Amino acid sequence: MIDYDYRKPGNLEEVFSLLKEYGPHAALIAGGTDVMVKIRNTRKAPEVLISLRGLKELSYIRKNGDYHIGALATHRMLEQSDLVQRELTALYEGASRIGSVQVRNVATIAGNICNAAPSADTAGPLLALDAQVLLQGPEGERRVPITEFFTGTYKTVRKETEVVTEIRIPAEMERFGSAYWKQSRRKAMNLPIVGIAVSLRLDNATISDARIALTVAAPTPIRAYKAEEFLTGKPMDEAVLAEAGRIAASTDCCTLRDSLRGEAWYRAEIIEAYVPRMAKLAAERIN
Ligand SMILES: Cc1cc2nc3c(=O)[nH]c(=O)nc-3n(C[C@H](O)[C@H](O)[C@H](O)COP(=O)(O)OP(=O)(O)OC[C@H]3O[C@@H](n4cnc5c(N)ncnc54)[C@H](O)[C@@H]3O)c2cc1C
Numbered sequence: 001m002i003d004y005d006y007r008k009p010g011n012l013e014e015v016f017s018l019l020k021e022y023g024p025h026a027a028l029i030a031g032g033t034d035v036m037v038k039i040r041n042t043r044k045a046p047e048v049l050i051s052l053r054g055l056k057e058l059s060y061i062r063k064n065g066d067y068h069i070g071a072l073a074t075h076r077m078l079e080q081s082d083l084v085q086r087e088l089t090a091l092y093e094g095a096s097r098i099g100s101v102q103v104r105n106v107a108t109i110a111g112n113i114c115n116a117a118p119s120a121d122t123a124g125p126l127l128a129l130d131a132q133v134l135l136q137g138p139e140g141e142r143r144v145p146i147t148e149f150f151t152g153t154y155k156t157v158r159k160e161t162e163v164v165t166e167i168r169i170p171a172e173m174e175r176f177g178s179a180y181w182k183q184s185r186r187k188a189m190n191l192p193i194v195g196i197a198v199s200l201r202l203d204n205a206t207i208s209d210a211r212i213a214l215t216v217a218a219p220t221p222i223r224a225y226k227a228e229e230f231l232t233g234k235p236m237d238e239a240v241l242a243e244a245g246r247i248a249a250s251t252d253c254c255t256l257r258d259s260l261r262g263e264a265w266y267r268a269e270i271i272e273a274y275v276p277r278m279a280k281l282a283a284e285r286i287n
Contacts, residue, residue: 177285
């Protein structure tokens with residue numbers, strides 16, 4: 001029997017005061033699909049779990065200039081949102097491939113990025129969509145670009161006293177098309193061997209802006225900046241896309257490793273093959 005206290009505050013102020021009271025002995029819990037698995041596997045629990053599920057006001061997806069996604073939006077909400085499917089397609093593809101319907105019904109977007117696994121399925125899409133993470137603490141709110149959010153495997157910039165309240169995606173992303181590929185052994189209940197997200201904009205047939213994000217390609221989810229730079233200003237043709245794939249899969253962009261789920265050479269081949277495919281799909285989805 002693993003012993004811990006469970007608290008369910010009704011507003012953010014109460015969350016802050018509990019975080020202050022218990023400090024390092026407390027952990028936040030949203031859907032619990034990472035937290036509870038970790039407690040079970042390590043047979044260790046924090047003194048108190050502070051549930052965010054009473055904060056119903058953090059459960060939303062809306063467009064108001066920018067796109068606003070509340071921390072407690074579940075993957076199922078993202079999957080069922082016409083707005084996300086139509087305008088943030090890579091995020092729809094990431095969220096809808098997580099676990100199973102049962103997992104997606106409770107697991108949240110903030111939980112996915114705060115857990116900060118290199119394989120997080122919404123991390124690639126959010127990197128490609130230039131998301132920002134809103135964190136609130138007793139001293140106020142700060143906004144961190146998702147490119148600076150992950151500091152290591154299972155580590156983020158979040159301070160012990162802070163709560164992620166929203167993921168914001170800039171309005172300009174409505175002019176981009178986007179796509180995400182999760183390479184995995186099975187269609188459900190499987191983490192990615194590697195994940196590739198691409199968003200881009202075209203000016204006639206020229207790529208005017210591109211973002212490429214990779215998961216399980218480094219200790220954290222990353223952007224493949226060298227491949228993006230190569231694409232920008234180039235025509236959308238097969239040779240250009242193939243070279244972008246090669247650059248993205250190279251050590252200029254990632255630090256691939258062998259693991260139980262896949263070997264480095266295989267991950268490199270998938271990245272090389274799928275960067276061009278995702279770029280084409282993203283281009284087809286503009287507007
Ligand atoms: C069977 C199964 C299959 C899975 N399949 C996948 C998969 O295919 N792809 C994938 O990416 N993941 C997968 N996961 C992992 C998990 O479901 C996701 O990472 C999920 O999004 C976590 O969300 P949660 O709300 O359950 O987080 P929780 O477990 O509640 O929390 C995770 C972490 O985030 C912190 N946290 C949560 N919310 C906040 C907040 N608002 N502010 C600050 N910190 C916060 C918690 O303290 C904890 O450290 C799977 C898990 C299971 C059990």
